[in-house]
Amino acid sequence: MKILLTGGAGFIGSQMAKALLGQGDEVVVFDNVPEPELLEPVRGRITYVRGDAGSEADMYRAVVTRGADAVMHLASIMGGPSEEDPPAALQVNFRSTQIILDACVAVGIRKVFYMSSSAVYRQDAPEPVPDDGPLGPSNIYGLSQMASELLCCWYARTHGIDCRGLRPTWVWGPHRARGMTTLYTNGLVDRFLDGGPVRITNPEEKGDWIYVHDLVRAALLVWNAPAASRRFYTACGELLTVRQVAEAAQKVFPHVAVTYAEGAASSNPYAVDFDDSPLRTEFGFRPEFTIEKAIRDYARFKGVA
Incomplete structure (x- = not known):
C-alpha cells in the first residue's frame, strides 16, 4: 500500500x-x-x-x-x-x-x-x-x-x-523535544542521563506514560x-507518579542523587487516568515497554547506557 x-x-x-x-x-x-x-x-x-x-x-x-x-x-x-x-x-x-x-x-x-x-x-x-x-x-x-x-x-x-x-x-521517547508534557517525560529522564543531582518538587503527580x-x-x-x-x-502505557518514574530511573542510574520536595503546582491541563480496554480487547494491544525497560532503551539511544 x-x-x-x-x-x-x-x-x-x-x-x-x-x-x-x-x-x-x-x-x-x-x-x-x-x-x-x-x-x-x-x-x-x-x-x-x-x-x-x-x-x-x-x-x-x-x-x-x-x-x-x-x-x-x-x-x-x-x-x-x-x-x-x-x-x-x-x-x-x-x-x-x-x-x-x-x-x-x-x-x-x-x-x-x-x-x-x-x-x-x-x-x-x-x-x-x-x-x-x-x-x-x-x-x-x-x-x-x-x-x-x-x-x-x-x-x-x-x-x-x-x-x-x-x-x-x-x-515519550527518542527525539521528543516539544509539547506540554515533555517536562514531565523526556525532561525528567534526561536529568538522570545528565548525571543529576535531580530535585523533584511534584513526586505524587500522576500521568500515563x-x-x-x-x-x-x-x-x-x-x-x-x-x-x-x-x-x-x-x-495508554503505565499510570505512574513522578516518584515511581524517578525510582525506576534510579534502578538504571543508581549513582544519581535524588531529592524530593512537595508543593509544586501542576501545569498539566489534562486528565491522567484512562480506560483503554477497547484497544486492548479488540486488537490485543499490550504495551511492551515498562517504564524501566523504556528508560533503558532511551538511555541506549542517547548513548548513555
Whole structure:
C-alpha cells in the first residue's frame, strides 16, 4: 500500500515511517522540515515532499498528486505553541484535516488514520476515563484535536471514508523535544542521563506514560485491522507518579542523587487516568515497554547506557 504520511519527519511520524516500511508499505512523507534528519536512516526508501500543513494548496496537492492509497495524518502543532498562536494551531490541526478529507473524497481515497490526543477529554472527567467519556478540552490543542475527530466522523458518515485513529496519553521517547508534557517525560529522564543531582518538587503527580514504540505498534494494530468498532481509541502505557518514574530511573542510574520536595503546582491541563480496554480487547494491544525497560532503551539511544 502507498501511504501519504503527514508529519512524518517528526518525533512520532519518523518512527511511524520506519514501521510502515518494515511491513512493506510504500511511504510518502509530507513535512515542512528542510532536512529531515530523523528520517536519515530510511531516506533512500521514502519519497519526501516538503510542504506546509498550514498551506491549503500544499496539503491538497500532496493528497491528489502523489497516488496514495491511504493517508495517515500526524502533522500538528503541540499544546504550548497552540496556546501561543491559536489561529495557526487551528489552521494546522483542524483545517488541514478538512483539506485532507476533501482531497480524499476528490480522488477516491477511502482510508484515513488520524492521530488525536487524550487532550480531547474533560480535565475533570471521572477517572478512569473511558473512550466514550466526556469530551471538553481545556486548551486550544485539545479543542483542535476534538474538532478534527468530529470532522473525521462526519466524513465517515457522509462519504464512507474509513477514518480511525488513536488518542495517546503522555508519549515519550527518542527525539521528543516539544509539547506540554515533555517536562514531565523526556525532561525528567534526561536529568538522570545528565548525571543529576535531580530535585523533584511534584513526586505524587500522576500521568500515563506510553513509549513511542508502543504507540506506533498500537497505531498499526488499529490501522491494519480489517475493521474497527469505533473511530477513536485511547492508547495508554503505565499510570505512574513522578516518584515511581524517578525510582525506576534510579534502578538504571543508581549513582544519581535524588531529592524530593512537595508543593509544586501542576501545569498539566489534562486528565491522567484512562480506560483503554477497547484497544486492548479488540486488537490485543499490550504495551511492551515498562517504564524501566523504556528508560533503558532511551538511555541506549542517547548513548548513555
